[in-house]
Amino acid sequence: MTTEDTRTYDVLVIGAGPVGENVADRTVAAGLSTVIVESELIGGECSYWACEPSKALLRPALLRADASRVPGLNPAVAGPLDTPAVLAHRDRMSAHWDDEGQVQWLKSAGIDLLRGHGRLAGPRRVTVHTPDGDTVVLQARHAVAVCTGSRAALPDLHGDDLYPWTSREVTSAKEPPGRLVVVGAGVVGTEMATAWQALGTRVTLVARGSGLLPRMEPFAGELVAARLREAGADLRFDTTVHTAVREGGPDGDIHVTLSDGSRLTADELLFATGRAPRTDDIGLETVGLTPGEWLTADDTLTVTAVPGDWLYAVGDVNNRALFTHQGKYQARIAGAVIAARAHGTPLDTRRWGAHTSTADTAAVPQVVFTDPEIAAVGLTTAEAERAGRRVDVVDYEIGHLAGAVQHTPDYRGTARVLIDPERRTVVGATFAGPGVAELLHSATIAITTEAPLDRLWHAVPPFPTISEVWLRLLETYRG
Numbered sequence: 301m302t303t304e305d306t307r308t309y310d311v312l313v314i315g316a317g318p319v320g321e322n323v324a325d326r327t328v329a330a331g332l333s334t335v336i337v338e339s340e341l342i343g344g345e346c347s348y349w350a351c352e353p354s355k356a357l358l359r360p361a362l363l364r365a366d367a368s369r370v371p372g373l374n375p376a377v378a379g380p381l382d383t384p385a386v387l388a389h390r391d392r393m394s395a396h397w398d399d400e401g402q403v404q405w406l407k408s409a410g411i412d413l414l415r416g417h418g419r420l421a422g423p424r425r426v427t428v429h430t431p432d433g434d435t436v437v438l439q440a441r442h443a444v445a446v447c448t449g450s451r452a453a454l455p456d457l458h459g460d461d462l463y464p465w466t467s468r469e470v471t472s473a474k475e476p477p478g479r480l481v482v483v484g485a486g487v488v489g490t491e492m493a494t495a496w497q498a499l500g501t502r503v504t505l506v507a508r509g510s511g512l513l514p515r516m517e518p519f520a521g522e523l524v525a526a527r528l529r530e531a532g533a534d535l536r537f538d539t540t541v542h543t544a545v546r547e548g549g550p551d552g553d554i555h556v557t558l559s560d561g562s563r564l565t566a567d568e569l570l571f572a573t574g575r576a577p578r579t580d581d582i583g584l585e586t587v588g589l590t591p592g593e594w595l596t597a598d599d600t601l602t603v604t605a606v607p608g609d610w611l612y613a614v615g616d617v618n619n620r621a622l623f624t625h626q627g628k629y630q631a632r633i634a635g636a637v638i639a640a641r642a643h644g645t646p647l648d649t650r651r652w653g654a655h656t657s658t659a660d661t662a663a664v665p666q667v668v669f670t671d672p673e674i675a676a677v678g679l680t681t682a683e684a685e686r687a688g689r690r691v692d693v694v695d696y697e698i699g700h701l702a703g704a705v706q707h708t709p710d711y712r713g714t715a716r717v718l719i720d721p722e723r724r725t726v727v728g729a730t731f732a733g734p735g736v737a738e739l740l741h742s743a744t745i746a747i748t749t750e751a752p753l754d755r756l757w758h759a760v761p762p763f764p765t766i767s768e769v770w771l772r773l774l775e776t777y778r779g
């Protein structure tokens with residue numbers, strides 16, 4: 301038998317991934333009672349099947365790659381990785397797929413938790429079907445934030461018995477497959493090809509475009525492709541999968557035919573072909589929206605297609621910038637907007653104001669944890685062209701720096717900044733090379749503060765570090 305009860309809160313949050321947690325944290329901090337609804341694990345994709353496990357798999361691979369190029373250290377890292385130890389570390393970093401720690405954090409933050417599947421049921425109302433079979437009706441005084449995230453988008457070409465891997469299986473696998481075909485050359489495909497190739501798998505990556513990481517500056521994908529090939533991976537560009545069939549049940553071989561007529565046999569096939577919104581079964585039809593579509597939100601994270609300014613879409617589900625850090629930034633903004641509207645205080649929606657997620661369109665930082673690392677923020681050259689923005693492009697080979705040679709004698713890497721010639725500010729930056737991940741925040745600060753080049757000239761990078769690339773880029777621009 302099922303029961304039904306109704307509970308009223310100031311704010312309802314659907315989805316307890318990193319983004320939902322942060323929205324709730326902000327609204328509780330603003331004195332608004334808040335409940336968060338979660339159908340799987342508290343912590344979401346990032347903690348268990350995305351950022352945390354993938355980076356735990358990659359860290360030993362990247363450190364070994366760097367160390368193998370340092371004189372005196374290279375013999376010490378010549379052997380294979382200790383795969384069971386790497387996987388045990390990955391399991392720890394994924395909290396063994398147990399969310400008790402996150403449940404405790406919700407409690408300490410004063411956020412109520414309701415486990416179950418949440419669906420909108422008209423304005424400011426959400427019904428939750430709990431694991432016990434009960435139905436709870438939640439009513440919001442002020443706001444409902446949809447933070448249901450995304451799932452892997454699969455191409456149409458497979459039947460029920462292919463059992464392909466998605467980002468979930470590839471990040472949580474209990475042992476390396478002997479042979480892995482990766483379809484897709486975006487971030488997931490490239491990072492996971494790097495990790496599993498280093499762990500002993502024979503990886504073949506199939507990309508329909510002409511290189512890796514097609515959304516980034518071309519030199520980034522070229523450097524990573526060269527390293528992946530040196531590591532033994534087979535990269536097939538300008539190629540698509542025509543058919544993929546698994547024979548002999550879930551553990552049988554997969555036979556793949558490619559558009560160039562060649563055939564592959566694999567133990568597993570990963571679709572790393574992008575993301576789809578988790579909006580197909582969240583009651584969007586009850587508020588006049590279409591199930592299964594991305595939720596469009598404005599810069600205050602409000603879904604303006606629904607009248608009344610009570611519905612918010614935050615994180616992956618709004619398709620603005622699919623990163624944990626950017627979703628958490630949106631969560632801080634959304635929390636401030638919800639609190640301001642609840643307290644009747646005006647919104648500051650000026651560019652870079654407290655209630656507008658300006659960085660989503662001006663400065664989204666991203667690090668791809670490959671060999672070498674790729675770090676980018678703001679515009680790429682292609683994006684500037686598409687947007688019709690005139691920019692000056694400045695390149696520098698990072699390997700010319702003393703700091704880079706100290707890092708690794710045969711350092712290979714490139715830095716590019718895009719400069720707005722009228723305002724004389726940086727509007728985009730890409731660094732590709734070992735150890736550049738931690739350099740990225742300097743570029744993010746330069747873009748978000750709109751620091752004039754003449755002032756950056758006074759920001760002195762220490763010798764001998766890779767950050768001296770800033771000085772060289774400025775000198776190159778000055779001619």
Ligand SMILES: Cc1cc2nc3c(=O)[nH]c(=O)nc-3n(C[C@H](O)[C@H](O)[C@H](O)COP(=O)(O)OP(=O)(O)OC[C@H]3O[C@@H](n4cnc5c(N)ncnc54)[C@H](O)[C@@H]3O)c2cc1C
Pocket residue numbers: 314315316317318319320337338339340341342343344345346349350351352354355416417418419447448449450467471488578581582614615616617621622623624625626627
């Ligand atoms: C392999 C991989 C690696 C990645 N690595 C990085 C990285 O290194 N750095 C980075 O910044 N980003 C990374 N990302 C992206 C990052 O994982 C996402 O941007 C982030 O998880 C988005 O957070 P979110 O809270 O919006 O959604 P999610 O993390 O997807 O959380 C949504 C939550 O909502 C719940 N939910 C959904 N529907 C309902 C419902 N109806 N009722 C109740 N609960 C519901 C889900 O169960 C889930 O817990 C990676 C992604 C992948 C796939």
Ligand SMILES: NC(=O)c1ccc[n+]([C@@H]2O[C@H](COP(=O)([O-])OP(=O)(O)OC[C@H]3O[C@@H](n4cnc5c(N)ncnc54)[C@H](O)[C@@H]3O)[C@@H](O)[C@H]2O)c1
Pocket residue numbers: 455483484485486487488489491507508514540541572573574575621622623666667668669
């Ligand atoms: N280090 C990080 O920050 C990190 C790591 C992993 C993922 N992420 C986030 O997760 C998101 C999803 O990553 P992703 O790699 O799945 O998506 P993506 O959009 O980055 O790349 C998907 C790739 O698959 C290709 N593709 C799509 N359909 C295809 C088909 N049918 N056949 C062949 N190729 C096809 C696309 O052209 C694209 O290049 C990223 O946008 C990123 O924001 C971030």
